[in-house]
Amino acid sequence: MATQPDYSSISDEKLVRAAQKGDMAAFEELVARHRDKIYARAFSMMRSEDEAIDLSQEAWVKGWQRLKQFQGESSFVTWMTRIVINLCLDQLRKQKRHRAESIELMEEESGGVERQMPVVTVNPTEGLERKELRQRIDKALGQLSNEHRTVLILHEFEELEYKEIAKKMGCSIGTVMSRLFYARRRMANLMASYKREELS
Amino acid sequence: MMLLKSFSLRCFTPFLFFVLTGTALVGRVEAEELKIEAKLIWGTDDEKSTDPGHKPVDEPLAKELRKIFKWKNYFEINRQNGVVPNRGSKQFQMSKQCTIEITELEGPKVEVKLIGEGKPVNKTTKALSRGEFFTLGGESKNGCAWFVVVTQQQ
Amino acid sequence: MNRDLELKLQAYVDGELPQREAQSLAAWIAEDKEARALLAELKMAKAVLAGNEPELSVPESREFYWSKISREIHRLESAETRPGAGLWFSWQKYLAPLAGVALVVLLALGAFNIYNARVRDNDARHLAEIENLSEQMGAFSFRSSENMFVVWVYDKATDEAVEPELIDDLIIQ
Numbered sequence: 001m002a003t004q005p006d007y008s009s010i011s012d013e014k015l016v017r018a019a020q021k022g023d024m025a026a027f028e029e030l031v032a033r034h035r036d037k038i039y040a041r042a043f044s045m046m047r048s049e050d051e052a053i054d055l056s057q058e059a060w061v062k063g064w065q066r067l068k069q070f071q072g073e074s075s076f077v078t079w080m081t082r083i084v085i086n087l088c089l090d091q092l093r094k095q096k097r098h099r100a101e102s103i104e105l106m107e108e109e110s111g112g113v114e115r116q117m118p119v120v121t122v123n124p125t126e127g128l129e130r131k132e133l134r135q136r137i138d139k140a141l142g143q144l145s146n147e148h149r150t151v152l153i154l155h156e157f158e159e160l161e162y163k164e165i166a167k168k169m170g171c172s173i174g175t176v177m178s179r180l181f182y183a184r185r186r187m188a189n190l191m192a193s194y195k196r197e198e199l200s
Numbered sequence: 201m202m203l204l205k206s207f208s209l210r211c212f213t214p215f216l217f218f219v220l221t222g223t224a225l226v227g228r229v230e231a232e233e234l235k236i237e238a239k240l241i242w243g244t245d246d247e248k249s250t251d252p253g254h255k256p257v258d259e260p261l262a263k264e265l266r267k268i269f270k271w272k273n274y275f276e277i278n279r280q281n282g283v284v285p286n287r288g289s290k291q292f293q294m295s296k297q298c299t300i301e302i303t304e305l306e307g308p309k310v311e312v313k314l315i316g317e318g319k320p321v322n323k324t325t326k327a328l329s330r331g332e333f334f335t336l337g338g339e340s341k342n343g344c345a346w347f348v349v350v351t352q353q354q
Numbered sequence: 355m356n357r358d359l360e361l362k363l364q365a366y367v368d369g370e371l372p373q374r375e376a377q378s379l380a381a382w383i384a385e386d387k388e389a390r391a392l393l394a395e396l397k398m399a400k401a402v403l404a405g406n407e408p409e410l411s412v413p414e415s416r417e418f419y420w421s422k423i424s425r426e427i428h429r430l431e432s433a434e435t436r437p438g439a440g441l442w443f444s445w446q447k448y449l450a451p452l453a454g455v456a457l458v459v460l461l462a463l464g465a466f467n468i469y470n471a472r473v474r475d476n477d478a479r480h481l482a483e484i485e486n487l488s489e490q491m492g493a494f495s496f497r498s499s500e501n502m503f504v505v506w507v508y509d510k511a512t513d514e515a516v517e518p519e520l521i522d523d524l525i526i527q
Contacts, residue, residue, distance in 0.1 A: 024424070024427075028420055028424070031419075031420055031423060032416050032420070035412050035416075035419060036409070036410065036411050036412055039410060039411070039412045040407070040408060040409060040410040041407075043410055044407065044408060049270065049413060050270075050343060053270065053412065053413070053414065053419075056412070057419070057422055057423050057426070060423045061423055061426045061427055061430070064423075064427050065427075065430070119391045119392055119394075119395050120395050120398065120399075121391060121394065121395070123398050123402070125402050130406065133402070133406055134406050134407070134408045134409060135408070137402070137403065137406055137407075137408055138408035138410075141408070152403070153407075155368070156400065156403040156404065157403070157407045161370065162365075162368070162370055174361075177361045177364060177365065178357075178361065180364065181360060181361055181364050181396075184364070184395075184396055184399040184400070185395070185396075185399070187399050187402075187403070188395050188398065188399045191402065267415050267498070268414065268415040268417070268418045268498050268504065269414060269415075269418065270413040270414050313487075314507070316488075319487075319488065320487035320488070321486075321487055321488045321491055321507070322484065322485070322486055322487060322488065322491060322493060322505075322507055323484070323485040323487055324482060324483070324484050324485075324505050325482065325483040325484075325485075326481075326482040326483070326503070327481065337504060337505065337506050337507065338491075338506065338507035338508055338509075339508065
């Protein structure tokens with residue numbers, strides 16, 4: 001029986017080329033390598049473990065189906081991340097149809113609430129270890145509305161421009177800017193409140 | 201298939217979730233008795249079971265289950281012990297709705313039949329090897345899971 | 355400070371303002387204490403988030419997570435390549451309750467255990483026969499580790515991924 005190659009030592013590029021020729025084992029190695037990142041992105045957006053598992057797995061299936069279209073303009077994981085983001089956005093749109101608009105979103109659109117948020121003048125994350133900082137960021141993300149969280153993730157973590165975000169979210173650039181502004185101010189205030197809780 | 205109607209737990213499910221683990225004895229390919237222990241286990245993210253009589257499963261087993269499945273906590277609902285005779289079968293009733301029937305076959309192999317509400321659902325036959333576990337499972341609609349963990353006792 | 359100015363400050367931080375506008379804004383910022391404070395907060399929020407996306411792990415084992423992906427890929431590919439199968443299997447479905455036909459699944463675990471070279475030395479011990487005795491239930495399997503073999507049973511009627519006409523129980527690998 002032929003010996004299975006050691007896929008763990010093969011580069012992503014070579015694995016992708018093998019998978020594009022139908023090598024499922026190579027694709028499985030890619031999944032194993034990058035599943036946490038894809039899952040983490042889905043969880044950041046959906047805030048539900050079950051949904052994140054389902055959507056990330058769906059993304060991988062789509063990745064396999066579309067693999068021949070991947071030409072290497074970006075890294076494979078960046079390409080997969082875009083697939084899972086689009087799936088999450090679709091899912092959020094479906095959920096929005098059945099959900100009342102959040103109070104937070106209404107407040108942001110009325111432009112009033114963040115004016116009541118004091119300006120955070122001292123960095124509330126100074127001195128935090130990276131792991132703890134990431135945990136606080138995750139906690140704060142969980143306290144934003146879907147729309148605010150999404151725009152923040154797309155801008156800060158995906159590094160998309162306003163117009164790209166507007167296209168993905170199906171809204172105006174002005175709306176993107178408003179949501180991003182609110183989300184940032186809210187994040188700053190949440191991080192400051194966590195710091196105060198820690199000190200008290 | 202409603203295997204778990206008898207349970208008052210909210211995670212009642214039309215799916216059956218079993219984990220069957222069996223450790224094979226070393227050795228010759230001939231008939232042997234199988235001493236079996238079967239546990240009915242509930243997998244959930246809840247910190248406690250709704251029934252205070254349900255205790256958490258021992259940590260080594262919980263750890264094995266957590267390696268594979270997403271549920272955080274596992275509670276033992278029921279436990280049955282018995283001996284499967286050479287080339288014979290034995291049924292283990294895990295609940296009013298759920299029974300497993302284990303048969304010792306030539307090979308040695310083990311056949312595990314899952315029976316729900318008196319109707320056969322699934323049958324798995326597998327060769328035995330030293331130290332090997334095999335697992336039969338499913339998922340609940342409500343985000344929980346039910347397991348029957350079968351281990352071969354020494 | 356009005357909303358328009360606040361959003362321009364943000365665009366300035368993000369490098370989204372045209373150069374001329376950015377220059378005039380910079381001049382205003384230099385003169386306005388409130389603007390400087392807000393600018394500092396926006397820059398701080400941006401800097402805190404940069405490179406600090408929460409890191410999470412999939413709460414399922416590699417094998418279990420992959421097995422569902424693999425199953426779905428095979429299901430979709432089978433659906434594409436067997437256009438006639440649906441008809442035969444749906445016909446068989448009517449016979450099954452009368453004949454008590456069992457659907458047999460033979461699984462060669464080497465196909466699932468692609469990452470564990472040791473297992474392939476003795477594949478015979480990993481062969482399993484799975485027989486679905488219920489029309490409602492399907493099954494697939496995977497090996498979680500050298501010593502753990504899992505058969506996953508699911509309700510076809512509620513599994514959105516499964517079309518009732520296609521019997522993906524018959525998987526011979």
